[in-house]
Structure formats: C-alpha cells, structure tokens
Amino acid sequence: MKRQNITVLGATGSIGVNTLDVIRRHPDRYRAYALCAHSQVDKLFEQCREFHPAYAVVRDERLADELALRCRNAGLSTTVCHGVEALVAMATHSEVDTVMAAIVGAAGLGPTLAAARAGKKILLANKEVLVMAGELFMHAVRENNAVLLPVDSEHNAIFQSLPLDFSRGLSICGVRRILLTASGGPFRSTPLAALADVTPEAACAHPNWVMGRKISVDSASMMNKGLEVIEAHWLFACPGEQIQVVVHPQSVIHSLVEYTDGSVLAQLGNPDMRTPIAYALAYPERIDAGVPPLDLFQIARLDFEAPDFERFPCLGLAYAALSVGGTAPAILNAANEVAVAAFLDRRLSFTGIPRLIEETLRVMPAGPEGSLADVLMADAEARRIADSLIRESAIA
Numbered sequence: 113m114k115r116q117n118i119t120v121l122g123a124t125g126s127i128g129v130n131t132l133d134v135i136r137r138h139p140d141r142y143r144a145y146a147l148c149a150h151s152q153v154d155k156l157f158e159q160c161r162e163f164h165p166a167y168a169v170v171r172d173e174r175l176a177d178e179l180a181l182r183c184r185n186a187g188l189s190t191t192v193c194h195g196v197e198a199l200v201a202m203a204t205h206s207e208v209d210t211v212m213a214a215i216v217g218a219a220g221l222g223p224t225l226a227a228a229r230a231g232k233k234i235l236l237a238n239k240e241v242l243v244m245a246g247e248l249f250m251h252a253v254r255e256n257n258a259v260l261l262p263v264d265s266e267h268n269a270i271f272q273s274l275p276l277d278f279s280r281g282l283s284i285c286g287v288r289r290i291l292l293t294a295s296g297g298p299f300r301s302t303p304l305a306a307l308a309d310v311t312p313e314a315a316c317a318h319p320n321w322v323m324g325r326k327i328s329v330d331s332a333s334m335m336n337k338g339l340e341v342i343e344a345h346w347l348f349a350c351p352g353e354q355i356q357v358v359v360h361p362q363s364v365i366h367s368l369v370e371y372t373d374g375s376v377l378a379q380l381g382n383p384d385m386r387t388p389i390a391y392a393l394a395y396p397e398r399i400d401a402g403v404p405p406l407d408l409f410q411i412a413r414l415d416f417e418a419p420d421f422e423r424f425p426c427l428g429l430a431y432a433a434l435s436v437g438g439t440a441p442a443i444l445n446a447a448n449e450v451a452v453a454a455f456l457d458r459r460l461s462f463t464g465i466p467r468l469i470e471e472t473l474r475v476m477p478a479g480p481e482g483s484l485a486d487v488l489m490a491d492a493e494a495r496r497i498a499d500s501l502i503r504e505s506a507i508a
Contacts (some may be wrong), residue, residue: 114394117145121223121283122214124152126324127237128265130385131212133161137402138210142393146202148215148223151175157182160190160331162329166207167191169198176299178394195289202290204230211394212263213238215324218491219448221245225484227286228252228260235392237263239339244442245487246346261349266292266340267347268388269366269379274348284352285424291368291376294320294342294419300361304423310462312455319361329452332418333465338430342441344432345434350435357427361419364406425466439490440478446494447472454502468507 118135122128125176128149133143148169160168160183166185168190174487176194183190190209193201203211203223210233219237225245227234238240238299240250253260254304262268270292270406298317299307316328330336335355341355358368368378380386382403390401421428433440443465447469456462460468475497479489 113141114308115143116281117143117207118210118212118393119146119148119205119208120144120212120214120229121148121199121203121220122150122212122216122237123150124155125214125216126465127214127385127389128212128348129390131214131235131393132163134386134390134399135163136399138399141399142356145208146205148202153179153182157186157462160188161186164188165190167193167198167205168204168220169195169202171194171195179297184278200226203227203232209233212389213241214263214288216324218244218446221484221487225249226253227256229256231256231258233261234260234262234387234412235261239264239336239343240445241383242343242346243339244491245481245484246342246424246441247481248484248487250346258294261395262347263385263392264340264343264344264387265385266367267343269293270344270348270369272379272391272405273367273369273377278348282348282354286372287350288370288372289356290344290348291356291358291361291370292336292337292344293336293358293365293367293374294332295363296359296361296417296419297334299332299423300367300417304314306462308461312458315455315462325456326449326452327453333426333429333462334424335426335448335465335469337419337424338427339445341427342434343428346420351358352431357419359419361415361417362411362413363430364411364414380508411457418426426469427444429473430470433478437476438478438480439487440473442490443473443476443478444469446491447498450495450498459503460507468498468501471501471507475501 122129144163144165146167147165150171175193178191200223203226211227212235215235218240224241278285315332344355358407370376380413384403385402386401394398433444451465451468
C-alpha cells in the first residue's frame with residue numbers, strides 16, 4: 113500500500129495535533145509531508161523532529177529563519193517556507209495526496225480553495241471555508257473532482273449516517289431532516305442575567321471538548337453551531353429549514369439523520385476528535401484512532417433539549433444569514449471573529465458578541481457571492497465596521 117502524503121494546515125492547533133497522533137499510529141499508511149502553522153515555532157519544531165516532514169511553513173520570514181536554523185542544528189532536512197503563497201503551495205503540491213484543512217478562521221480559505229482546485233482529497237475542519245464561500249468552494253470541488261470529507265464531529269456523523277448516494281439529493285434518498293447536536297457549552301443553564309459578566313476563562317472551559325480559545329468561545333455562544341448549520345447546508349445540499357439543532361449535553365451522539373419512514377440514524381462515540389479524523393483519513397476503510405471504547409453503562413442516560421434562542425442569539429443570527437445568502441454568512445463570520453477577539457482581550461462583554469454581529473449585519477447589506485474577491489472584500493469591510501463599532505464604544 114502506497115503511503116498517503118498529508119499536508120496539515122494548522123499543525124499546532126488541536127485538530128492538527130490530533131491528526132498527527134493518528135498518523136503516528138499508522139506510519140505505514142500516512143506520512144506528514146508538510147506541516148503548516150501560524151507562529152508556534154517551538155511546537156512546530158518538535159513536530160518536525162518527530163515526523164521529519166519535507167516542508168514546514170510558518171507565518172513570516174523571521175519565524176521561518178528561526179525554525180530553519182533549529183532544524184539545521186538538529187540535522188533535519190525539512191525545507192522551511194513562510195507566508196500565504198507557501199500555504200497554497202503545500203496545499204497543491206504534486207506529491208501531496210491529502211490536505212487536512214484545520215487553519216482556524218478566514219485565513220484557511222485561500223489554501224483550502226486551492227486544494228479543491230488542485231483536485232486533492234480534503235479533510236475539512238475549517239468552518240469558515242464553507243461559511244464564507246460555500247458556493248465557490250463546492251463548485252471547485254465538483255469541477256476538479258476533489259474528494260471532500262468533513263472532519264467536524266457533527267458533519268462527520270451526518271456523513272456516516274447518510275446513504276452513500278446522498279449526492280443524488282436528500283429527498284430522493286428519503287431524508288426528512290438533519291439533526292445537528294450541540295452540547296450547549298458551559299452556559300447552558302447559567303442565569304441569563306449573569307451572562308454579561310462571563311469571563312474569557314469561563315467561556316473557554318468547555319465541559320466535554322478540549323479546543324482552542326476561539327472555537328471554545330464560539331461553542332459557549334453557540335455561534336459554532338450556527339456556522340455548522342451553514343456548513344451542513346453546503347455539504348449536504350440541505351435547506352436551512354431542514355436542519356434542526358438539538359442540544360445534547362453529553363456529546364455522545366454527534367448528530368443524526370431522520371428519514372421519511374420514521375427511522376433516525378445516529379453516530380455515537382466518545383467526544384474525541386481522533387475518531388472523525390481517522391474516519392476521514394482512512395475512508396472508506398476504518399482504522400484504530402486510539403480512542404477508548406464507548407461505555408454505554410457508564411453514560412447511563414442521553415438527554416436532549418431544544419436550543420434557547422434568547423440565551424444563544426448567535427444561533428438565530430446564523431440561520432438568518434443563511435436565509436439571506438450571498439455575502440451575509442461571510443459578514444456574519446467576520447464580525448464574529450472580531451467580536452471573539454475583542455472578548456478574549458476583555459474589550460467586549462460576552463453578551464456584546466451577538467450585539468456586535470447583529471449591528472454589523474444591519475450596517476452592511478449583503479451582496480452576491482460572485483467571486484473570491486467579492487467574498488474577501490465583504491470580509492474585510494465587515495471587519496472594518498465591527499472594529500469601528502468597538503472603538504466607538506457603540507457596543508458594550
């Protein structure tokens with residue numbers, strides 16, 4: 113069996129680290145060919161020492177020089193590059209079979225879209241690619257015969273629960289709706305009046321998952337679930353009104369698919385990202401992910417609740433942006449990234465996050481998603497508006 117060469121976009125983040133753990137368990141099947149990170153040079157260097165990638169990519173020239181020196185001193189032959197062009201090169205390299213797209217935020221759009229246009233196998237963990245440019249990205253996948261496999265635990269669960277021929281159309285395959293599960297995050301039962309005083313530390317303390325700070329805040333606000341609704345719309349060609357969010361605190365059922373005959377298929381497992389990563393890497397086979405077996409007797413119960421849109425207004429804003437279409441989801445995403453960064457810097461309250469997003473969407477009407485340039489212009493303008501609203505103290 114020929115080893116797959118893997119480019120990991122976002123190697124030092126939680127998805128990247130878990131991807132490398134699965135690769136570590138199957139050195140006969142996978143090689144970490146290129147490891148790409150933003151600025152965590154120490155962590156990336158340790159990964160280079162273990163996995164000996166052909167290439168490593170960091171944000172800027174100074175960090176690249178530092179990493180290159182350390183690699184040379186350690187006797188490594190890894191070529192070190194920097195910048196956005198290097199990310200695109202690693203996503204489209206002729207030697208690369210598979211691209212793990214795990215760069216957080218809008219920064220992952222360019223290289224992931226390039227991988228689709230190069231016809232690569234793409235393991236998609238970056239929400240923003242589909243949120244910002246779903247129509248463009250899915251068109252690139254289809255036109256270039258790229259293989260797209262979702263890595264988000266919810267979308268991976270949906271993919272596993274759908275028939276193999278779901279691309280013919282969900283209604284043709286007998287699908288009534290998609291049930292997208294959400295843990296509810298750390299504030300599922302917090303009194304509404306207390307949410308204004310939530311700290312970044314509390315928002316980042318997810319009860320079930322270990323994640324980066326930005327996605328942890330998105331989980332606490334349920335914006336992550338709103339973004340996943342938009343993702344599911346594009347991944348599975350499913351109208352927003354047929355995507356139902358279900359709060360499931362145990363995070364054992366990762367999502368479900370309901371069929372017209374009354375059947376509901378679900379994918380269950382321990383909350384460990386190595387499961388969907390291993391499934392996507394080996395598809396259509398299955399391999400050991402290093403995840404402990406699910407003990408149903410220990411879990412004992414599974415609870416479900418309807419989402420509280422008053423508690424989680426970000427979820428409603430995401431549904432509304434999907435309904436508007438065009439660049440509205442890109443504006444939503446950009447405003448959210450600015451809002452979360454401001455919250456983590458203690459310049460914006462937790463309840464200010466949805467208010468900032470809503471005001472940005474009000475000030476900036478959506479346009480058509482005609483091209484990548486249109487999307488990037490909308491993204492930049494939404495960030496400018498959101499930043500301005502914070503500076504003017506228009507949002508508390």
